[in-house]
Amino acid sequence: xxxxxxxxxxxxxxxxxxxxxxxxxxxxxxxxxxxxxxxxxxxxxxxxxxxxxxxxxxxxxxxxxxxxxxxxxxxxxxxxxxxxxxxxxxxxxxxxxxxxxxxxxxxxxxxxxxxxxxxxxxxxxxxxxxxxxxxxxxxxxxxxxxxxxxxxxxxxxxxxxxxxxxxxxxxxxxxxxxxxxxxxxxxxxxxxxxxxxxxxxxxxxxxxxxxxxxxxxxxxxxxxxxxxxxxxxxxxxxxxxxxxxxxxxxxxxxxxxxxxxxxxxxxxxxxxxxxxxxxxxxxxxxxxxxxxxxxxxxxxxxxxxxxxxxxxxxxxxxxxxxxxxxxxxxxxxxxxxxxxxxxxxxxxxxxxxxxxxxxxxxxxxxxx
Amino acid sequence: xxxxxxxxxxxxxxxxxxxxxxxxxxxxxxxxxxxxxxxxxxxxxxxxxxxxxxxxxxxxxxxxxxxxxxxxxxxxxxxxxxxxxxxxxxxxxxxxxxxxxxxxxxxxxxxxxxxxxxxxxxxxxxxxxxxxxxxxxxxxxxxxxxxxxxxxxxxxxxxxxxxxxxxxxxxxxxxxxxxxxxxxxxxxx
Numbered sequence: 001x002x003x004x005x006x007x008x009x010x011x012x013x014x015x016x017x018x019x020x021x022x023x024x025x026x027x028x029x030x031x032x033x034x035x036x037x038x039x040x041x042x043x044x045x046x047x048x049x050x051x052x053x054x055x056x057x058x059x060x061x062x063x064x065x066x067x068x069x070x071x072x073x074x075x076x077x078x079x080x081x082x083x084x085x086x087x088x089x090x091x092x093x094x095x096x097x098x099x100x101x102x103x104x105x106x107x108x109x110x111x112x113x114x115x116x117x118x119x120x121x122x123x124x125x126x127x128x129x130x131x132x133x134x135x136x137x138x139x140x141x142x143x144x145x146x147x148x149x150x151x152x153x154x155x156x157x158x159x160x161x162x163x164x165x166x167x168x169x170x171x172x173x174x175x176x177x178x179x180x181x182x183x184x185x186x187x188x189x190x191x192x193x194x195x196x197x198x199x200x201x202x203x204x205x206x207x208x209x210x211x212x213x214x215x216x217x218x219x220x221x222x223x224x225x226x227x228x229x230x231x232x233x234x235x236x237x238x239x240x241x242x243x244x245x246x247x248x249x250x251x252x253x254x255x256x257x258x259x260x261x262x263x264x265x266x267x268x269x270x271x272x273x274x275x276x277x278x279x280x281x282x283x284x285x286x287x288x289x290x291x292x293x294x295x296x297x298x299x300x301x302x303x304x305x306x307x308x309x310x311x312x313x314x315x316x317x318x319x320x321x322x323x324x325x326x327x328x329x330x331x332x333x334x335x336x337x338x339x340x341x342x343x344x345x346x347x348x349x350x351x352x353x354x355x356x357x358x359x360x361x362x363x364x365x366x367x368x
Numbered sequence: 369x370x371x372x373x374x375x376x377x378x379x380x381x382x383x384x385x386x387x388x389x390x391x392x393x394x395x396x397x398x399x400x401x402x403x404x405x406x407x408x409x410x411x412x413x414x415x416x417x418x419x420x421x422x423x424x425x426x427x428x429x430x431x432x433x434x435x436x437x438x439x440x441x442x443x444x445x446x447x448x449x450x451x452x453x454x455x456x457x458x459x460x461x462x463x464x465x466x467x468x469x470x471x472x473x474x475x476x477x478x479x480x481x482x483x484x485x486x487x488x489x490x491x492x493x494x495x496x497x498x499x500x501x502x503x504x505x506x507x508x509x510x511x512x513x514x515x516x517x518x519x520x521x522x523x524x525x526x527x528x529x530x531x532x533x534x535x536x537x538x539x540x541x542x543x544x545x546x547x548x549x550x551x552x553x554x555x556x557x
Contacts, residue, residue, distance in 0.1 A: 084494075
């Protein structure tokens with residue numbers, strides 16, 4: 001069977017499985033809380049309502065939540081004509097509708113796609129990516145993300161990220177309240193016991209969910225997206241060299257690192273912290289991906305498609321500099337009144353007095 | 369009795385297959401139509417920008433009249449084009465001419481400082497790229513359709529319902545040679 005079609009069905013199946021497991025988990029917690037307040041049925045009903053809300057929110061609002069979690073903001077064609085045109089070109093090549101575009105202000109290059117189907121999807125890139133890649137490399141990256149959208153990888157990834165995110169959050173809350181419960185009410189008592197059980201379930205399940213997340217966003221999908229992306233541009237070398245550049249520039253502590261989100265980026269941001277290979281191996285090693293791309297042959301390109309007959313491939317945007325708000329110079333934040341000043345192009349923190357008008361001390365942050 | 373059931377079963381299977389392959393052919397034909405209209409929209413957008421570009425550039429490029437004329441000519445060729453081949457021909461001339469205009473623009477620092485020109489250039493380069501990809505998509509959908517029309521067993525259905533193979537949007541064309549050569553100036557100029 002067609003590997004892409006197979007992948008689409010598998011992705012939808014995994015999404016249902018996620019919802020199912022999540023329903024069981026919420027049900028158990030609701031039941032336990034119900035016992036705690038004296039009415040298990042009431043607990044279950046509340047759990048069903050909460051599950052319904054989470055289901056709808058993660059399905060319909062997942063794309064927005066993921067991009068917000070990543071700290072991205074939506075951009076228009078006027079702000080980034082170069083990026084917009086590139087993405088539009090590849091959506092034409094893939095025969096998909098134009099996705100929404102988002103950007104993260106950070107020097108670290110990376111990109112991801114989110115959404116529930118090709119009609120409701122988005123592509124997010126970092127400003128660092130825009131600055132480091134030429135048009136062919138950028139096209140390679142965008143084509144890879146387009147492939148994720150077409151294969152419905154985005155549905156699974158987006159839902160998985162939101163569900164895993166809430167579990168991780170709940171586990172955190174449970175841990176917090178468990179400590180409070182033990183200290184506040186002393187030993188014993190059914191209340192503390194129930195909280196303890198919820199705590200154990202969540203603590204056990206949070207990594208399990210993370211594990212599922214890892215399985216769901218599998219290596220096979222990355223290879224498939226690399227291959228279909230390369231087929232879309234007809235130029236595997238563009239993506240290959242982009243992958244090398246991106247993975248070389250991940251930093252040990254970057255703004256985009258987030259254990260729930262790492263897996264959806266084109267290159268896992270955690271590889272900068274040297275844990276990419278074992279703990280979070282959502283992606284195959286970059287060298288392996290690059291090697292496979294470089295071995296690809298596109299015989300048919302010469303016969304019936306000529307991917308690019310223009311010399312615009314090395315072209316880098318010149319207008320973007322007019323439009324892009326300056327990025328990466330950071331902020332001066334006052335520790336007392338919390339006021340801040342955004343550094344403009346060419347300004348450095350040394351140009352300013354270190355005292356705020358209110359008398360507090362100004363500190364430099366690269367983001368707020 | 370048994371034999372008639374088997375025959376009936378086979379007939380039902382054939383009927384299902386006919387419906388399936390007919391629908392598949394229709395889907396493919398619609399995809400070809402849609403991807404062709406994408407190219408058409410882009411060509412329209414590009415040629416709408418041509419007069420704009422010519423008037424912006426004219427004041428600066430005094431020695432490149434021929435070049436500017438060739439892009440204007442491509443525009444009128446395209447407006448008169450009726451077949452895919454003529455469309456493709458006009459597209460190819462325009463692509464070559466625009467490429468040359470942007471190459472020559474490198475020699476005019478004043479022009480390169482003109483924000484209007486830069487915006488036009490960004491837009492036109494973007495459209496060029498989109499046309500290239502839309503063309504690729506179109507050619508792939510045409511290939512799929514043509515394969516289905518010519519290969520057994522869908523060819524029987526195609527013949528019965530008179531599906532016709534489509535033309536590719538070719539890139540190579542004799543007309544490209546009509547584009548005037550761009551003079552590259554020496555350092556001292």
